[in-house]
Amino acid sequence: MKRPIIAGNWKMNKTNAETKEFIAQLRPLVKDAQCEVVCCVPFTNIVTARKAARGSNIQIGAQNVHWAESGAFTGEISAAMLKELKVKYVLTGHSERRQYFGETDQTVNLRTKAALKAGLKVIVCVGETLSQREESKTAEVLTTQTIEALKDITKQELKRVVIAYEPVWAIGTGKTATAQDANDTIKIIRRVIRKLYGRASGTSIRIQYGGSMNPKNASELMSMPLIDGGLIGGASLNAEDFAKVVNY
Numbered sequence: 001m002k003r004p005i006i007a008g009n010w011k012m013n014k015t016n017a018e019t020k021e022f023i024a025q026l027r028p029l030v031k032d033a034q035c036e037v038v039c040c041v042p043f044t045n046i047v048t049a050r051k052a053a054r055g056s057n058i059q060i061g062a063q064n065v066h067w068a069e070s071g072a073f074t075g076e077i078s079a080a081m082l083k084e085l086k087v088k089y090v091l092t093g094h095s096e097r098r099q100y101f102g103e104t105d106q107t108v109n110l111r112t113k114a115a116l117k118a119g120l121k122v123i124v125c126v127g128e129t130l131s132q133r134e135e136s137k138t139a140e141v142l143t144t145q146t147i148e149a150l151k152d153i154t155k156q157e158l159k160r161v162v163i164a165y166e167p168v169w170a171i172g173t174g175k176t177a178t179a180q181d182a183n184d185t186i187k188i189i190r191r192v193i194r195k196l197y198g199r200a201s202g203t204s205i206r207i208q209y210g211g212s213m214n215p216k217n218a219s220e221l222m223s224m225p226l227i228d229g230g231l232i233g234g235a236s237l238n239a240e241d242f243a244k245v246v247n248y
């Protein structure tokens, strides 16, 4: 049985003081969770979040990682730096990074490889925009994004990869893909993985849904056979809401 994974993506939210308070509030609410619980926090909050989560089932993740080991890359953070802080997961390829920070399929691949090489687990985000969906390009876009993101990643490394399917039109908009639609689209991604790594990997890789997932729709989404978790933005900022999603 695959262990579902619910991850919060805090984006650029919360100070250290707020982080400490949030994790303290969240701990008792998710202590009996059946799934993995992850909070992907801003770099500046990692140490505080880890301290606050010590001894609990809450794992701390980061939201980005650079591909080089070190060097002249102002404003970037390396995988070794994250490892040193005992970060478990890191996001790559989030649509906001693609949209606002020039992230491409190639840089997503470089970042993913570097994180895996350092021993981190990676949540690789893929998803189509509204115009791509309207032009019936969803399958094509997801296929390319998935193939390119996983280029040169071994079957062994793939075990530390989670894919987050996040339709861009559903992120922060309150519009969710229907559970059936999300499930059908995730089937496309599984087919790509199967072609790249074989049938077993296509079935065993964990794929999350993301995009306006919240306490109201979480259980329906999580009941779908091909959905193994969620990547939660807005609803991950409130401990009670996030706990409700975790305890779907």
Ligand code: PGA
Residues within 6 Å of the ligand: 009, 166, 170, 171, 172, 173, 174, 210, 211, 212, 213, 231, 232, 233, 234, 235
């Ligand atoms: P949302 O964000 O839940 O606020 O739609 C999801 C994400 O961007 O990961």
